[in-house]
Amino acid sequence: MSASVSPLAPKHYPSMPGIQGVRIATAEAGIKYKGRTDVLLIVFDRPTAVAGVFTRSKCPSAAVDFCRASLEGGTARAVVVNSGNANAFTGKKGRESAKMTAAAAAKAVGAKPHSIFLASTGVIGEPLDAGKFSHLLADMVNNAVADRWPDAASAIMTTDTFPKLSTETVLLGGVPVTINGIAKGAGMIAPDMATMLSFVATDAPIAADVLQRLLSKSVGKSFNSVTVDSDTSTSDTLLLFATGSAAERGAEPxxxxxxxxxxxxxxxxxxxxxxxxxxxVRDGEGARKMLEISVTGATSSRSAKRIALSIANSPLVKTAAAGEDANWGRIVMAVGKAGEPADRDRLAISFGEIRVAREGERDPDYSEAATSAYMKNDEIKISVDIGLGKGKATVWTCDLTKEYVAINGDYRS
Amino acid sequence: MSASVSPLAPKHYPSMPGIQGVRIATAEAGIKYKGRTDVLLIVFDRPTAVAGVFTRSKCPSAAVDFCRASLEGGTARAVVVNSGNANAFTGKKGRESAKMTAAAAAKAVGAKPHSIFLASTGVIGEPLDAGKFSHLLADMVNNAVADRWPDAASAIMTTDTFPKLSTETVLLGGVPVTINGIAKGAGMIAPDMATMLSFVATDAPIAADVLQRLLSKSVGKSFNSVTVDSDTSTSDTLLLFATGSAAERGAEPxxxxxxxxxxxxxxxxxxxxxxxxxxxVRDGEGARKMLEISVTGATSSRSAKRIALSIANSPLVKTAAAGEDANWGRIVMAVGKAGEPADRDRLAISFGEIRVAREGERDPDYSEAATSAYMKNDEIKISVDIGLGKGKATVWTCDLTKEYVAINGDYRS
Structure with missing residues (x-):
């Protein structure tokens, strides 16, 4: 956890209402961090519909493997999350550690182990001693209460500088239902999945298969459209839970x-x-600027997204942003290297409202002073029109700063 | 050009013999840099066989387009290179600038424009005023001499901290022939092509089509196996010239x-x-360490190379190296994100001679102290065995340091 909060952090945290059927507890187990919470337990009082999206890494963590198996059941009774150790690349010991955690949680809530979902985040390759926190779970179940979402968001942080929370309340057939979500993630963030960890819960009564399709679709334009450093985590886990409690208030399933x-x-x-x-993205390791990259005119949306990610993941584009340098030549480079259909002589590039290039060369009205002034903003919009078709996509990233190097040069020590 | 020479620079520069049939001149044209040479002219006294490999960028520079066209002729009479401006994404003006340069060089050597080869390196998107140096070419042809290879290497530098030279002399059917090469490149370096600019000449009498096949093959295990920052340049150009002058000393064509x-x-x-x-790679922007990454046991050589490049291009692997942190968990991450066949539970990873992981978990004999001590070396070897097949590949990269961010945060200004 960094000492100073990202300058891009939201100015206000939302007030998070409770979700009926969801209770939360956190604990200090000292897994790696001292003097802060590092274990989160989310309890569902009744079997709850669940959907999930996970890392596409070929080397997923033990917790990801465990969740994939649990997901087949389609219902959840609890989630256990620890920070400070990813339980990834820990072999047989890792699998045993996951099993031990799930068994303790299952016993505590009176359910089967595969109604338990797990997530671990932190260092890869260090064995995780589940004994450090599994004995705490029974008490945590007893003490869990509904309105502890901010505590939940804090307990799952690693190099994050602020807890990430969001909430919405909408009508479902006339009945108000709420969606609460938390996330963590600061580095090792890239599609797919660009989340590290996120847990979202609602009281809406929605069947698991419907929930899964909603989630899979929604993730494309959110977590799968952000990148911090192009490095895909072994642990990325996004889980969506629907307790269905709003049915008691008249919401039809x-x-x-x-x-x-x-x-x-x-x-x-x-x-x-x-x-x-x-x-x-706003909490990307070392981030000082957020970049929104929109590509239009590509031959397909898929192609547009690839070009947008090629720009968003380019170290030279990201360092130029850090240096407040309107170096649009590097955008050309990143378009060119994407390997997607592009015609140099049709490209148009804008920074914010300022068009810097069109038809393959610098805009005749280009003003270095105006563009440089724009680059001083915290949030930079880069638009690229490929000029070939109708495909479009938007992705978000942050700049690459000396602080990123500092944070990641000595993360373990 | 950076003030201090890379700590990874070779300790000795080779003595470069002349190549019969090749003359070299350099000039200070003040294109961008002051007080240093920024134009290189290589003259071939007779029509010379030529082969080339270029960037795969979809947005190549005007010089790359020009070279591709010239290459169809198969013979060369001169090469003109400028540093300080890439003449890339400069539209019609850029094409005219290339044409004007080639016309001036062609006139000076008394040849057709398409026996001229061009290269430009520096900022992208700024119009290149060929008038700044095209008038110098006639004098340069007159003053060009054989033994100026080190000057040639210096004139093409941009953010390079040292000139790059190499030479070999071997027997061709009993007759000694020499190969001399120069290169530049420090950032925007990734396969394919990972060179930015390189010019190689020999006095061996080799036909252009044979030369091309030799070059295309050789580049796979050299320039196409190195990466500094995963960013492919718009200007990458590698040209190989064979004057054939050794025929006069008895070498049969x-x-x-x-x-x-x-x-x-x-x-x-x-x-x-x-x-x-x-x-x-040793001159990678901000580099303090060179990393050699060898992947064995992949399902194919192609797969091995993709995995190796996934490791070599990972910002988290590269920052860990900068921090002298033996963070092999990030190697696991990078293998996992490559998208190539891999089985977490068969992976073995070594740093130098120290095996840190095997069969999907930390090696029982792992010593943090020994591995940390190893990470203090200037040159780090990372070996990964995938355990699935016989595919293997080796790639080279450098660490990612705060200096990289500094160099690229204010390169244009």
């Missing part, structure tokens, strides 16, 4: 994706995930 | 790739290109 009542909910879910994803 | 006399020459060419490519 949603069992089909086509259900028209779902539309406002789906939009609210999009907003929550995007809000959380952008908070992750 | 080589017209077939299968010619057995070619073997020692091909190996010498490999050594020259690898030497130059590694010098580019």
């Amino acid at each position: 949603v069992t089909k994706l086509k259900d028209k009542r779902l539309k406002p909910f789906a939009k609210a879910l999009d907003r929550v995930l995007k809000d959380l994803a952008l908070q992750v | 080589v017209t077939k790739l299968k010619d057995k006399r070619l073997k020692p020459f091909a190996k010498a060419l490999d050594r020259v290109l690898k030497d130059l490519a590694l010098q580019v």
Whole structure:
């Protein structure tokens, strides 16, 4: 955890209402960090519908493997998260550690182990001693209360400089339902999945298969459209839980994706995930500026996204942003290296409202002074029109600063 | 040009013999830099066989376009290189600038424009005023002499901290022939091509088509196996010239790739290109350490190279190296994100001779102290065995330091 909060941190934290059927407890187990919470328990009082999206790493953590197996059951009773150790690349010991944690949580809530979901974040390759916190879980279940979302967000932080929270309340067929989400992530952030960890819960009564399809779709324009350093984590886990408690207040269960009542909910879910994803970028390790990169005119949306990510992941684009240098030549470079269809002589590039290049060369009205002034903003918008088709995509990233190097040059020690 | 020379610079520069049929001149044109040479002219007294490999960027520079067209002729009479301006993304003006330079050089040597080869390196997107140096070319042709290879290497530098030179002399059917090469490149270095600029010349009598096949093969294990920052330049150009002058000393012309006399020459060419490519890495912007990354046991060589590059391009691996942190968990991450076949539980990882992980977890004999001590070396070898097949590849990169960010945060200003 860094000493100073990112200058891009939100100015206000939202007030997080409780979600009926969700209780939260945190604990200080001293897994790695001292003097702060490092264990989070989320308890669902009744079997709760669950959906998940995970890292595409070929070397996933033991917790990710465990969650994938649990997800097949489609219902959840608890989530256990620890920070300070990723339990990744820990072999048989790692699997045993995950099993031990799930068994302790299952016993505490009176459920089967595969209704438990796990997540671990921190150093890779160090064995995780589940004995350090599994004995705490029974008490945590007893002490868990509804309104502890901010504490939950804090307990899962690693190099994060601020807790990430978002909430929306919308009507589902006339009945108010709430979506609460938390996230952590500061480095090792890239599609797919660019989240590290995020947990979202709602009281809406939505069937697990519908929930999964909503989540898979929503993630494309949120967590899968942000990158900090192009490095995909072994632990990325996004879980969405629906307790269904709003049914007690008259909300009819949603069992089909086509259900028209779902539309406002789906939009609210999009907003929550995007809000959380952008908070992750705002807390990118060492970040001083947020970059929004929009590509239009590509031959397809997929192509547009690849070009946008090529720009967003370019160290030279990111260091230029850090130096407040309107070095649009590096945007040309990043478009060129993406390997996607592009015609140099049709490219147009804008920084904010300032068009710096068009038809393959510098805009005749280009003003270095105006563009340099724009680069002093905290939030920089870069637009690239490829001029070939209708494909478009937007991604978000942050600048690459000396602080990123400092944070990651001595993270373990 | 940086004030201080890279700590990884070679301790000795080779003595570069002249190549019969090659004359060199440099000039100070003040294109961007002051008080240093920034124009290089290489003159071939007779039509000379030529081969080339260029950037795969979709937005290549005007000079790259020009060279590709010239290459179709298969013979060269001169090369003109300027530093300080890449003449890339300069549209019609850029094409005219290239044409004007080639016309001036062609007139000066008494040849057709498409026997001229061009290269430009520096800032992208700024119009290049060829008038600044095209009037110098006639005098340069007159003053060009054979033994100025070190001057040639200096004139093409941008953010390089030392000139890059390499030479080999071998027997071709009993007759000594020489290969001389120079290169520049410090940032915006990634396969393919990872060179920015390199010019290699030999007096061996080798036909252009044979030369091209030798070059295309040799580049795979040299310039296309190094990366500094994963950013592919718009200007990457590697040209190989064969004057054939050794024929006067009895070397029979080589017209077939299968010619057995070619073997020692091909190996010498490999050594020259690898030497130059590694010098580019040793001069990677801000580099303090060189990393050699060897992947074995992949399902194919192609897969091995992709995994190796995923490791070599990972900001988290590179910052860990900068911090002398034996953070092998990040190697696992980078293997996992490569998208290539890998089985977490078969991975083995070594730093130098120290095996840090095997069968998907930390080696039981792992010593943090020994590994940390190893990380203090200037040159770090990282070996990863995937455990699935026989594919192998080696790539080279450098660490990612605060100096890289500093150099690239204010390069234009």
